Amino acid sequence: MSKATESYAALMAHERISQALVQVAGRLGWDQETVMPRGAADQRAEETGAMESVLHARRTDPGIGEWLADLETADLTNVQSANLRHISRSYTRANRVPADLAQRLATLTSRAQGQWADAREANDFAAFVPVLSEVVALKREEGAALADGGDVYDALLDDYEPGATGADLSAMFASLRPALVDLRARALEAAAPAPLTGTFDAGKQMKLARSIAKTFGYDFKRGRIDKAVHPFSSGGGADVRITTRTQEDDPLNCLYSTIHEVGHACYEQNIDAAYALTPLGQGVSMGVHESQSRIYENQLGRxxxxxxxxxxxxxxxxxxxxxxxxxxxxxxxxxxNQGYIRTEADEVQYNLHVMLRFDLERALIAGTLAVADLEEAWNTRFEADFGYPVDQASNGCLQDVHWSVGLFGYFATYSLGNVYAGCLNEALCAAVPDLDAQLRGGDLGPATEWLAQNLQRHGGLMPPREVITQAAGAAPNEAPLLAYLEAKFSDIYHL
Amino acid sequence: MSKATESYAALMAHERISQALVQVAGRLGWDQETVMPRGAADQRAEETGAMESVLHARRTDPGIGEWLADLETADLTNVQSANLRHISRSYTRANRVPADLAQRLATLTSRAQGQWADAREANDFAAFVPVLSEVVALKREEGAALADGGDVYDALLDDYEPGATGADLSAMFASLRPALVDLRARALEAAAPAPLTGTFDAGKQMKLARSIAKTFGYDFKRGRIDKAVHPFSSGGGADVRITTRTQEDDPLNCLYSTIHEVGHACYEQNIDAAYALTPLGQGVSMGVHESQSRIYENQLGRxxxxxxxxxxxxxxxxxxxxxxxxxxxxxxxxxxNQGYIRTEADEVQYNLHVMLRFDLERALIAGTLAVADLEEAWNTRFEADFGYPVDQASNGCLQDVHWSVGLFGYFATYSLGNVYAGCLNEALCAAVPDLDAQLRGGDLGPATEWLAQNLQRHGGLMPPREVITQAAGAAPNEAPLLAYLEAKFSDIYHL
Incomplete structure (x- = not known):
């Protein structure tokens, strides 16, 4: 066996155990949100911290650097190159952040999340300003360490969407925003459709949700659905679980949360089984992940x-x-809906919520917006885009947990997912011409099979933009999403 | 800070993370038996293996040896000494077993468990002989490595009951066995009480089981009860979960399985919170653990x-x-009951099942009994102790999973637990004179509080025999158990 072959085998054996441990840590998160006894929270924090410390040690193991060096000039297959790309990126990033900084961030964000919850409950942004200022300062420090001389915000963004830049997203959003503000304004001037009313038994909602999950191709032999406060999908490979929730006055919440999470879960379930417990065995980015949840939920489900x-x-x-x-x-x-809350927003308004956060957080990290001025900036922007003022901080800049826990660079991937979903939908409709007839009959097979074959099965083989480009037949751009939204809502609202 | 103080702090910090990881691994086991999708089994095996490899590396970390050396002459508190005793023992044992042998054992027992299940289903002991022979050979090798010149079987036993020896147990069982064979024979000649008949709704069984669990002091804020094929208790500290099962024709199975597991769980829940995530924060041995499950189930519950x-x-x-x-x-x-199965046996016959296994497995490890001759030896001994022949291998030497997965030295702790429970019960009855009146009123408070204060709270502070001796007021011996069984069943059977 050559030196390179040996090093590759050693590297992948190391990585395989790390990937298995990532699955274990993920299962711990699922447990915490679904079945954990409430008195176990403090102990669980230590358990989670222990897993993190083990994973951090494995990610920064100097052996990885040596194996990678051995492989620098090796002749590699596509799959091998892709594995090295992921491992090398993870190794470089993990080593750039000093252990002390990672530790301070973990401690600070744990405290900040509690203070955020209190501030939101009290509707008091001022009470949140000091700790959020600390978080922003530390994230800037982390971003600078990760950027290694490059753009600080891009370095943070790269955690969630490798290769994306603030400048690229900004250009895309500059085209998206005015069109959506306009569509939103026109729709809300028109006669609104009647909402559902009445009471819908929670057990029947769950039963229907399970049946619809199956319709969309979710494999219950390798997953399960439970109830949780927040719907989420977790795990990979042969164990991908989702959660949903029920509200007796709103069955659509349960059904569409389920379809959304099924989109995430099917992406994970449909990745080539040969990639299991390797860096290719998981969704390639948050944006691509969101494209799957969104196309299942919206372009198909709605x-x-x-x-x-x-x-x-x-x-x-x-x-x-x-x-x-x-x-x-x-x-x-x-x-x-004329609302304030991102997570309750419809297809048209959702991206306006996201773009608002993207611009504000970029300014916070750049230092051109002070945390103390965030509430005013939020409220001004909200009224400009939505047409009515924010009534209280808990409906405004205190509504999301993300910033308190240090998730800067995350929001944009929600809209990027919608843009990707627009591109994929256009290609899907061209590839499956009788799609509507199938959907009308409850046959999601050809649509989900097209997504599985053209996108999902590749896992982490290609970078995010590349896998979308290859599946959609063109580089990702906002035009298909805009055209789809304009056509759909012009029709529904008779614009 | 002195060198010793520094080394102790470093050692305990290392140990704390290991203990947290042990909790995570335990949760993974719970998940597998209760909620895991069935298609996830292979992936789970890798996840469990990854946790094991991390834990093994931490247990054999040379840093532990250095810290322990720094502390050899240090002036220590009781608690510190007890922590070092556990850590030193674990370090020595983990380092004695070569990684290669541990790996071969894991692979072999995984295969052997499958072959055991097949052989049991086919009632074909001969089909199980080859792989069981391999297991015995490898366990002998492991025992020899652990024994480091001492007794091989004792070295295996020490995994489950530190300090116990085959010779001591053998002497105790030599007194227990004839008395129980005699009591069993007399009882089964007498008129038998009528069993319960009828159908008992599973949901109502679970509701009652939960209520009885609470009566026995199980803290649901730090635990939960689920259904599983086999009842078990898992986890420690603030997250101790139990499982039970329901059979519609036998509500006693559900109720007494629950009380048994509640005994295990309360032991874990009642350990001094200051010991959490240290070596003292868990039950000190399998025998002491079983004493709690048995005294809850039998001396109190029955x-x-x-x-x-x-x-x-x-x-x-x-x-x-x-x-x-x-x-x-x-x-x-x-x-x-005139039965064949250990797990279905009553208080009188249970220990006969255990002693049979203890003698046979000791002979297997000593090499005085060949695996090929195990079935005949089992059947001969069974008929001698129980008075009727084994009808088929699945009711005989193929009934338990233990040997297939390498658990040699484990069975004895079941009877040791019963002996300990006998001793504790005698002391409890003396300490709480109006116990019967309380139990008649469903008030388990004083009894469980006595157990919590005198035994459970100490966790791993004292070695097994010492904690029992200290709580019972005398060294553990079989006389109280025998006296209790003789009195109880003479009365019930009018002997």
Whole structure:
């Protein structure tokens, strides 16, 4: 065996154990949100910290550097090169952040999250300013360490969307924002569709949600659905679990949260099994992940064709639920709300929420916006984009947990996911011409199979932009999403 | 800070992370038995293996040896000495087993467990002989490495009951066995109490089991009860979970499995919180652990006084369930069965099952019994002790999973636990004179508080025999258990 072959084998053996440990840590997170006894929180924090310290030690193991050096001039397959790309990136980034800084960040964000929760409950942004200022300062320090002379915000963004830059996203959003502000304003001037009313048994919601999950291709032999406060998907390979929630007055929350998480989960479940427990065995970025959850939820799940099928399923589950036709149901499902909360926003307004956060957090990290001025900046921007003022801080700049726990660079991936979903949807519609007829019959097979074959199975083989470009047949851009939204909501709102 | 103080702090910091990882690994085991998707088994094996490899590396870390050396002449508190005793023992044992041997054992036992399941299903001991021979050979090799010149079987036993020896146990069992064979024979000649009959709703069984768990002091804020194929208790500190099972024709299985596991769980929950995530923060041995599960289940749970309370609870849950009086219920709960299976055995016969296994496995490890001759030896001994022949291998030497997974030295701790429970019960009855009146009223408080204060809270502070001696007021011996069983079953069976 050559030196390079030996080094590659050693590196991948090391990585395989690390990947297995990442799965264990993920399962611990699932446990915490679903079944953990409430008195176990402090102990769990130590358990999670112990896993983190083990993983950090493995990621920065000097052996990785030596193996990578042995492989610098080696002749490698595509898969081998992709593995090295991921491992090398992780090794470089993990070594750039001093252990002491990582430790301070962990301690600070744990404290900041508690103070954020208190401030949100008290509707008191001023109370959150000191600790958020500390978080921003430390994230800037981390970003500078990661950037190694490059752009600090881009270095943070790279954690979630490798290769993306603030400048590229900014250009994309500059085209997206005015179009969406305009569409939003026109839609909200028109007559609004009637929302669903009534009470929907929680058990029946869960039963229908499970059935719809199966319809979208979720494999229950390698996963499970539980209830949790926040819907999420976790795990990889042969154990990908999702959670959802029920509100008796809003069955759409349960159903579309489930479809969204099924999109994330199917991405993980459909990755080539040969990549399991290697760096290629997981979704390649947050943006690409979100493209799958969004296309399942929106372009497929909220389509006129699929909602016609879902309308029948709803009637089978709940009887006459006060919605006279499939068309009324379609309009109810896609109704725009005049709200404040990102997570409750519809397809049109969601990206406005995201772009607002993206611009503000970029300014915070650049130091051109002081944390003390964040609330005013938020409220001014919100009124400009949404047309009405924020009523209270908990509906404004205190609504999201992200910044308190140091997630700077994360928000943008939500909209990037929507943009990717727009591109993929365009290609999907071209590739599967009788898609609507299938969706109307509740047959998601050809659509999800197209996504599995063209995107999901590749896992981490290609960089994010490349896998989207290759599946969509063109470089990612916002035009397909805009065209889709304009057409869909012009129709629904008779604009 | 002195060198010794520094070394102690470093050692305990290292140990704390290891203990947290042990908790994580335990949670993974819980997950596997309760909620894991069935398609995840292979991946889970790798995850478990990854945790094991991390823990093994931490246990054999040369830094431990250096810290221990620094502390050899240090002036230490009781707690510090006890911590060092555990860490030193674990370090020595972990380093004695070559990594290659540990790896071969893991691979072999994983294969052997599958072959055991197949052989049991086929009732074919011969098919199990080759792989069991390999297991015995490898366990002998492991035992020799651990023994470092001492007794091989004792070295294996020490994994589960530190300080116990085959010779000591053999002497104790030599007194226990004839008395139990005799009691068993007399009881089975007498008129048998009527068993429960009828159907008992599984949901109601679980509801009652939860209520009884609370009665015995199980803290649901730091635990939870789920259903699983095999009842077990897992975890420590603030997260101690148990499982139970339901059979619609036998509510006693659910109730007494629950009380048994509650005994294990309360031991863990009642350990001094100051010992959490240190070597003292867990039950000190399998025998002491079993003493708690057994005294909760048997001396308390199957007492005439408590079954009078439980009879009322049963009637509240199931209405008239065909048992005319509390006395009939007491006799049904304590009925001896002519069976083959250890896990279904009553208080009298259980230890006969264990002693049979203890003698045979000692002979296997000593090499005085060949694996090929195991079935015949089992069947001969069974008929001698139980009075009737084994009908098939799955009811005989193929019934337990233990040997297939390399658990040699484990069985004895079940009976040792019963012996310890006998000693503790004698002391408890003396310390709490109105115990029966309390149990009749469903008040387990004083009894469980006595156990918590005198035994459970100490965790790993004292060695097994010492903690029992200190709580019971005398060195552990089989006389109290024998006296208790003789009195109880002479009464029930009118002997």
């Amino acid at each position: 389509s006129r064709a699929f909602t016609e099928y879902l309308y029948g399923q709803m009637r089978d589950s709940f009887g006459d639920f006060g919605c006279a036709s499939a068309e009324d149901f379609y309009r109810a499902v896609n109704r725009l | 007492s005439r006084a408590f079954t009078e309370y439980l009879y009322g609870q049963m009637r509240d849950s199931f209405g008239d369930f065909g048992c005319a009086s509390a006395e009939d219920f007491y006799r049904a709960v304590n009925r001896l």
